Structure formats: C-alpha cells, structure tokens
Amino acid sequence: MSKILIIEDEEAIADLEKDYLELSDFSVTIEHDGAKGLKCALKDEYDLIILDLMLPGMDGFEVCKKIREKKDVPILMVSAKKDDIDKIRGLGLGADDYITKPFSPSELVARVKAHMSRYSRLVGASPQHNDIVEIRGLKIDKTARRVYIDGAEKNFTTKEFDLLTFLAENPNHVYSKEELFRKIWNMESVGDIATVTVHIKKIREKIEYDTSNPQYIETIWGVGYRFKI
Numbered sequence: 001m002s003k004i005l006i007i008e009d010e011e012a013i014a015d016l017e018k019d020y021l022e023l024s025d026f027s028v029t030i031e032h033d034g035a036k037g038l039k040c041a042l043k044d045e046y047d048l049i050i051l052d053l054m055l056p057g058m059d060g061f062e063v064c065k066k067i068r069e070k071k072d073v074p075i076l077m078v079s080a081k082k083d084d085i086d087k088i089r090g091l092g093l094g095a096d097d098y099i100t101k102p103f104s105p106s107e108l109v110a111r112v113k114a115h116m117s118r119y120s121r122l123v124g125a126s127p128q129h130n131d132i133v134e135i136r137g138l139k140i141d142k143t144a145r146r147v148y149i150d151g152a153e154k155n156f157t158t159k160e161f162d163l164l165t166f167l168a169e170n171p172n173h174v175y176s177k178e179e180l181f182r183k184i185w186n187m188e189s190v191g192d193i194a195t196v197t198v199h200i201k202k203i204r205e206k207i208e209y210d211t212s213n214p215q216y217i218e219t220i221w222g223v224g225y226r227f228k229i
C-alpha cells in the first residue's frame with residue numbers, strides 16, 4: 001500500500017484529505033507542525049508528501065527545501081495563497097505541483113494518483129546498460145537519473161529531469177507550454193502551465209553557462225521552447 005504524508009496544520013482539512021485518500025487505498029500519516037512534519041518525512045519512507053504552505057514551527061517553503069536536499073519523493077504543495085510568486089517560489093524549491101485552497105478532495109486525489117503513477121513508471125524499470133544522452137558537454141544518464149555538465153554532476157528534481165530529458169531527446173522541435181505540461185505532468189484539466197516556465201528557469205540555472213543566452217534550451221517567443229542541437 002502506498003504511503004502518503006500530510007503536513008497540514010488545519011486538522012479538519014487534514015482529516016478530510018486523509019479520509020478521501022484512504023478511500024483510494026492509500027496509507028496516510030498526518031503531522032500538524034512544520035518541524036515535526038520535516039522530521040517525519042526524513043525519518044520514514046513515503047511515496048508522496050502533501051505539504052501545506054502556512055505551518056507553525058517551520059513554513060512549507062523551508063520544509064520543502066530541506067526535504068528536497070535529502071529525498072526525491074514527489075511533493076504536492078497546498079496553500080490558500082493565490083499569488084503566482086508563491087507558486088513560483090514553491091516550485092523553485094523543488095515542489096512537483098501546487099494546488100490552491102479551496103479545492104475539491106477528488107481533485108487532490110486525482111493529482112496524487114497522477115504524480116505517483118508517473119513516478120512509479122520512472123523508477124520501476126532498471127535496464128542492464130545505462131541509457132545515456134550526450135550533447136555538447138551535457139550528459140544525461142537516464143538509467144541512474146543523473147545529469148552532468150562538463151563532468152560536474154548537477155542535482156535535479158524529478159520533474160526537472162523529466163523535462164530536460166524529453167526536450168533533449170526531441171531536439172529542434174518547438175513545444176508549447178501546454179504540450180510540455182501534458183507530456184511531463186501527464187495532466188490536462190488540472191494544474192498550472194506556469195509550472196513549465198518555473199522548471200525551465202531552474203534547468204537553465206543548472207546547465208546553461210549564460211542563462212541570458214542559452215545554448216541548450218531556447219525560448220521561441222509566443223510559441224514555447226526548443227532544445228537546440
């Protein structure tokens with residue numbers, strides 16, 4: 001049974017999320033404090049973490065940052081704040097998705113299932129020989145899920161790695177943000193395509209020598225993005 005950790009200070013909301021997730025056959029643990037939630041996330045193994053932004057003890061941004069330093073578990077950030085800056089900051093710290101309160105429990109379950117299904121497919125197979133993509137100093141080890149620039153390893157979140165790999169394997173093709181969101185996040189009706197912009201920015205910071213003049217991922221204004229080869 002897949003295990004989910006909910007870090008949410010509002011008990012009524014946490015209990016409602018727990019009830020719906022358990023109806024979908026998930027095992028759910030709840031923590032109401034940021035620091036305790038972080039300790040729990042690092043101590044035990046979970047398949048996904050639902051993380052509220054406004055928490056006592058330690059806010060969701062800091063919890064997300066510290067979890068991501070240690071683990072690659074999918075993180076779904078939840079907040080009553082609707083400002084794009086909060087979404088951008090949360091995604092920039094390594095969250096895989098962002099959902100704004102109020103939301104329907106069925107939407108939450110749908111997102112949880114989508115993220116866990118994709119993550120399971122990505123880590124489930126182990127080829128005998130590492131599958132490598134190499135382009136002008138950029139090396140993507142698909143099997144080990146590691147990225148190198150001129151031999152130096154760069155740390156990537158799950159979705160950053162997926163997005164970079166997809167673009168590198170489909171060079172000189174212009175993809176819109178909507179297309180990339182559907183292909184990488186595997187969702188159409190839920191989510192925010194601003195997620196794509198944030199992830200492209202983070203990828204560029206890790207692989208580009210000059211982010212203002214990228215040599216790998218090019219912006220095609222008014223259309224989308226293209227991997228140059």
